[in-house]
Structures are given as structure tokens and as C-alpha cells.
Amino acid sequence: MPETSSPRPLRTAVYAPPLGADPGRWRGQLAAIDAAGFTAVTVSDHFSYGSMDPVAGLAAIAGATSRVRLMALVFCNDYRHPVLLHKAAATVDVLSAGRLDLGMGAGFLAAEYAAAGLPYDRPSVRIARMEEALDVVQALFTGERVAHAGQYYTVGLAGLPAPVQRPHPPLVIGGGGKRMLTLAGRRASIVGIHSNLSRGTAYDASVIEDMLPERMRAKIGWARAAAREAGRDPDALDYLYISWATSVVDSPRATRPALQAVAQRFGVDVAVARRSLGLLVGTVDECYEQLMERRDSYGLNYPNFGVTDVNALAPLTERIAAAEATD
Secondary structure, three states: OOOOOOOOOOOOEEEOOOOOOOHHHHHHHHHHHHHHOOOEEEEOOOOOOOOOOHHHHHHHHHHHOOOOEEEEOOEEHHHOOHHHHHHHHHHHHHHOOOOEEEEEEOOOOHHHHHHHOOOOOOHHHHHHHHHHHHHHHHHHOOOOEEEEEOOOOEEEEEOOOOOOOOOOOOEEEEEOOHHHHHHHHHHOOEEEEOOOOOOOOOOOHHHHHOOOHHHHHHHHHHHHHHHHHOOOOHHHOEEEEEOOEEEEOOOHHHHHHHHHHHHHHHOOOHHHHHHOOOEEEEOHHHHHHHHHHHHHHHOOOEEEOOOOOHHHHHHHHHHHHHHHHHO
16 A cells, blocks of 8 residues: 555546547547546657647647646657747646646657657666756746756756746656656656656557556655655655556456457456556446556556547546545
8 A cells, every 4th residue: 555644636637639630620529528527638749659749739739628737748858958848838838827737758769769860868868868957947937047057958048938837837757767756756746657668669568567566566666755755745746657558348248358459459468467557448337446446555546548539438537527526
């Protein structure tokens, strides 16, 4: 059990729908997500995956929604200078009336770096550079002139515009290794408990295996310990985790075939798929019970369902809303 005084509220996130040739349809999908009660809609930062630039995408989502939070999950530090990232984030926060969650990451996908002609440094360098960029971004949010001369960045200017959220939009930082989760515990409001992607490859069986209960407990422990050491209350943080596959089925008899299909997709045994916290498969009641177990036993209160089919998730989100209303 996590050392929590009381469970955090259950929050939910989904990926932004892919941007196709019909922006009107895309905005309609976002309006449905906004109305469905999700906490956040997420946008990633990739050249090879996803369909939109995250800055333009987040700004457009701000205009198509009125309630849901906009989560950058996450900006890759090596793709964006911190001065440009700060200005983009502050602008989106203003355009959304203070709904941005600012995620920053060190980057991981080696093939994507190579395709873009970017140098792919070892993880320790990428993480150190990202941490320095985080210092710059947070300093720019103060509005005061920043004079920074570090190992990777030299900056001398004041950050504009002023964000709506003060002192800055909530930070989302996560990872699967101890160094990134220690950083997240020290500085993030939303801690992402993730698979370890340090190998630099795309998603395979390892992402499911690295979210087995014993590994997730260790990861959460690193983040919570770092928060305490930094004088922060680990119970005041949200703990986000991704469902690499979410499948809500109509009856208990359909659960095992659906789990088998997911296990085959990732190349893992069904027993591993059943135990991994990186998958969510079952009926509405079964999925809800899994979500509550993950919150109450591990402290993981913020599932990112990944999928963008709001209709498929509607029964589960209704179940969550009904339970939250009675608490």
C-alpha cells in the first residue's frame, strides 16, 4: 500500500483525436470529449507518431473546448528551445483561460531523432539538458528578466505573456527510471509513472512487463521519496499512468478473448497482460474495479486511457462519475 493519508480523486485523460482532413469533425470529437467528463485531453510531441503539432494542436483544442484540461504529454525538450517552449505554453494557457498542464520530457525515440537529423545523446545528457531547460522555463514564467548561463542554455530576457495559472501551469513530468521519477517527485504536480523507454525503441512487450505491480511499486516509491526529500507532500501530487490498450467489453465472457487479443498484440503471456497496470481490459464493472484498486493500493489516481473513442468509453466514464458523485 502507498503511504497515503487518503486517496486522491480519480481523474481521467484521453488522447486527442487524430487530425484528419475534416477539421469540423475533429472539433466535434473534441466537443464530445469536453462534454463526457474527462479531466484532460492529451497531445504528444513526435515527428513520426501523432498527426499534429502539439503547440498548434493545443491552441486549437482550447478553442474547441471550454472545460477539459489540455495536457502536453509531453513536449520533447530536444525538439524545442526552452524560450520558445515557454512562450508557446504561456500563450496556450492564456488562450485556454488557464487550462494547460505543461508536460516536459527528455526524449527517447532514437529512430525519430535520426529521421530528423538530431543528435541522440545518452540518457544522462538528455535528462540533464531537460532539467536545465525546466529551470529556464520556470524562471521565465515569473515575468522577471532571466539571466541564465548554464551548460546547455544561455538566456537573457523576460518571459511574455503572463500565464493565467500562477506561478505557472502545473508541470507534468514522468518516466520509467529512477532519475526521471526523482525529478518528477521533486518538481511536478502530475507525476507520470511510465514504462522505462531508455532503450530508445518503439513500444513492445517491455512496456507491458515494466508496468507489472512490483515494478510500479518501486517507481512510485522513487517519486514519493523524492517529494518528501524536497519538502513536498507526496499525497498532494497526482500520479498519472498510461493504459497502452483499453478495451471495455459487453460481458464477462468477452473479457478473456479481449485480453488474449491484447496480449498477442504486445507479444506477452496472458498472465502478464492480466497483471500489468499498463492495460485495462474488462466489463465496465471490471475496469472500474481495476481503476479503484490501482488508486487505493498504489496511489495511481490518473489513468490515461489512450484511446479517443468516446462512445466506447462512455459507459465507464458514466460509472466513474456516478461513483464520484456518491463519495
